[in-house]
Amino acid sequence: xxxxxxxxxxxxxxxxxxxxxxxxxxxxxxxxxxxxxxxxxxxxxxxxxxxxxxxxxxxxxxxxxxxxxxxxxxxxxxxxxxxxxxxxxxxxxxxxxxxxxxxxxxxxxxxxxxxxxxxxxxxxxxxxxxxxxxxxxxxxxxxxxxxxxxxxxxxxxxxxxxxxxxxxxxxxxxxxxxxxxxxxxxxxxxxxxxxxxxxxxxxxxxxxxxxxxxxxxxxxxxxxxxxxxxxxxxxxxxxxxxxxxxxxxxxxxxxxxxxxxxxxxxxxxxxxx
Amino acid sequence: xxxxxxxxxxxxxxxxxxxxxxxxxxxxxxxxxxxxxxxxxxxxxxxxxxxxxxxxxxxxxxxxxxxxxxxxxxxxxxxxxxxxxxxxxxxxxxxxxxxxxxxxxxxxxxxxxxxxxxxxxxxxxxxxxxxxxxxxxxxxxxxxxxxxxxxxxxxxxxxxxxxxxxxxxxxxxxxxxxxxxxxxxxxxxxxxxxxxxxxxxxxxxxxxxxxxxxxxxxxxxxxxxxxxxxxxxxxxxxxxxxxxxxxxxxxxxxxxxxxxxxxxxxxxxxxxxxxxxxxxxxxxxxxxxxxxxxxxxxx
Ligand SMILES: Nc1ncnc2c1ncn2[C@@H]1O[C@H](COP(=O)(O)OP(=O)(O)OP(=O)(O)O)[C@@H](O)[C@H]1O
Ligand SMILES: [Mg+2]
Numbered sequence: 001x002x003x004x005x006x007x008x009x010x011x012x013x014x015x016x017x018x019x020x021x022x023x024x025x026x027x028x029x030x031x032x033x034x035x036x037x038x039x040x041x042x043x044x045x046x047x048x049x050x051x052x053x054x055x056x057x058x059x060x061x062x063x064x065x066x067x068x069x070x071x072x073x074x075x076x077x078x079x080x081x082x083x084x085x086x087x088x089x090x091x092x093x094x095x096x097x098x099x100x101x102x103x104x105x106x107x108x109x110x111x112x113x114x115x116x117x118x119x120x121x122x123x124x125x126x127x128x129x130x131x132x133x134x135x136x137x138x139x140x141x142x143x144x145x146x147x148x149x150x151x152x153x154x155x156x157x158x159x160x161x162x163x164x165x166x167x168x169x170x171x172x173x174x175x176x177x178x179x180x181x182x183x184x185x186x187x188x189x190x191x192x193x194x195x196x197x198x199x200x201x202x203x204x205x206x207x208x209x210x211x212x213x214x215x216x217x218x219x220x221x222x223x224x225x226x227x228x229x230x231x232x233x234x235x236x237x238x239x240x241x242x243x244x245x246x247x248x249x250x251x252x253x254x255x256x257x258x259x260x261x262x263x264x265x266x267x268x269x270x271x272x273x
Numbered sequence: 274x275x276x277x278x279x280x281x282x283x284x285x286x287x288x289x290x291x292x293x294x295x296x297x298x299x300x301x302x303x304x305x306x307x308x309x310x311x312x313x314x315x316x317x318x319x320x321x322x323x324x325x326x327x328x329x330x331x332x333x334x335x336x337x338x339x340x341x342x343x344x345x346x347x348x349x350x351x352x353x354x355x356x357x358x359x360x361x362x363x364x365x366x367x368x369x370x371x372x373x374x375x376x377x378x379x380x381x382x383x384x385x386x387x388x389x390x391x392x393x394x395x396x397x398x399x400x401x402x403x404x405x406x407x408x409x410x411x412x413x414x415x416x417x418x419x420x421x422x423x424x425x426x427x428x429x430x431x432x433x434x435x436x437x438x439x440x441x442x443x444x445x446x447x448x449x450x451x452x453x454x455x456x457x458x459x460x461x462x463x464x465x466x467x468x469x470x471x472x473x474x475x476x477x478x479x480x481x482x483x484x485x486x487x488x489x490x491x492x493x494x495x496x497x498x499x500x501x502x503x504x505x506x507x508x509x510x511x512x513x514x515x516x517x518x519x520x521x522x523x524x525x526x527x528x529x530x531x532x533x534x535x536x537x538x539x540x541x542x543x544x545x546x547x548x549x550x551x552x553x554x555x556x557x558x559x560x561x562x563x564x565x566x567x568x569x570x571x572x
């Protein structure tokens with residue numbers, strides 16, 4: 001046995017002061033990869049705009065109009081369809097589902113939650129601190145996407161979309177991740193189901209509501225779109241309309257409700273093993 | 274306050290899946306402040322169930338729990354501040370080093386002097402720089418022990434604390450428990466093994482199938498145990514002279530050798546034996562372990 005004491009570097013200690021900072025620290029690599037990958041993909045697609053606009057023959061089938069894949073001729077329309085209408089929101093949904101499923105379920109599966117919750121940390125506090133880390137990750141991803149867009153804005157002839165438009169779109173993107181993150185976190189907290197189940201259900205709800213938002217006009221159920229987060233995320237056209245209180249508040253409110261219900265159930269159930 | 278833990282008619286039915294499973298069945302038990310309390314029972318008896326109820330990790334189906342005068346559910350945060358808990362299967366974050374893990378858990382408690390953590394780690398022979406994932410079961414258990422003891426809690430709740438520890442470390446652990454008692458802390462520890470609890474516990478409870486089978490001081494339990502007697506005579510003796518003696522059970526005569534159990538005073542047996550020539554005499558108190566086995570097995 002060698003001497004004990006300061007074997008642990010101080011920098012590590014700084015990150016282990018609260019559940020929030022520890023969760024951030026534990027996820028720093030994953031969040032970085034998500035941010036870089038999402039931003040890189042968005043940038044790649046956005047940079048493709050000059051070719052698409054030159055080749056306006058791009059015909060969009062009527063069936064796909066609901067997804068926003070129209071008006072490829074102008075910059076906002078292209079971005080709303082190819083970049084912020086398909087790839088990025090699906091990535092955001094998976095970020096929320098995958099990260100949300102890890103916030104409570106994964107540690108309950110392993111038994112680690114027993115240890116933390118035997119400490120002076122209330123269940124609600126644990127849930128909120130874990131979620132805050134997820135939210136910080138989501139904001140970082142959205143910020144990376146925004147920076148990527150601003151970087152290619154002039155080079156890819158996207159100047160028709162204002163910086164405010166991009167910023168509003170990034171805020172909607174962050175809120176979408178926060179919403180699905182809250183769904184995954186709340187599902188795990190409320191049910192105590194295994195991580196894989198929570199991820200699967202959250203992702204399935206995400207994909208189904210994405211499809212519903214896209215196909216609703218086709219099946220004559222336009223009203224249903226308002227029940228999906230994707231309507232508020234993209235159907236309110238943040239790229240051209242900028243910041244609007246309604247979609248922002250709706251997504252934020254839905255997130256708060258999910259978290260509140262999750263915390264309420266979490267506080268009332270047995271922890272599993 | 275003289276009662277550290279007070280369980281009244283505590284019942285826990287697990288309802289996951291279709292079949293409801295009885296984890297505890299009307300358990301009433303009280304642990305005094307300042308004592309070391311051993312909680313024994315066979316696999317599946319309900320020890321971990323009781324302990325997780327004490328910590329508000331699960332909630333009772335019926336009955337009440339008071340710990341340190343607090344309601345585990347309503348006063349969870351306040352209670353956890355004053356309790357040190359070691360789970361039956363201690364799980365920590367494998368990515369952290371032992372030192373990081375302990376620093377994090379200490380931070381959740383508002384801080385514990387690093388010297389205190391270092392002293393406990395050193396005593397148990399735990400290397401704080403080792404990654405938890407890479408630790409052996411016993412060394413991981415040491416991390417669990419350090420985190421339970423480090424903040425000198427009023428109450429230590431330890432679920433099979435010695436599992437995986439080598440005999441030397443087990444002894445160190447027992448010393449730590451004895452010191453905790455000297456310092457006025459209460460210790461509630463579960464185990465499968467009587468001998469380990471016997472060494473430190475003031476009182477012992479034995480549960481089986483969610484019910485209390487016995488609760489008493491170790492001395493009283495020992496007093497309940499039988500004397501095992503073996504007498505060698507110079508010549509064969511008639512069985513009839515010994516069979517009806519008060520307190521004598523399990524009598525066996527094998528030529529010139531008599532063996533039996535004696536409950537209570539051995540006076541009558543000795544006087545009966547003295548009528549013959551006794552060439553050998555041996556009397557042992559029944560092992561507490563054996564007594565304990567009989568509690569385990571009793572239907
Ligand atoms: N989460 C659970 N769901 C369903 N049944 C459970 C659960 N946890 C425990 N049980 C059941 O409750 C009973 C008591 O289990 P418990 O874990 O309390 O026993 P124990 O005394 O700690 O046993 P061991 O000595 O093996 O640790 C067992 O029959 C067990 O199968
Ligand atoms: Mg157990």
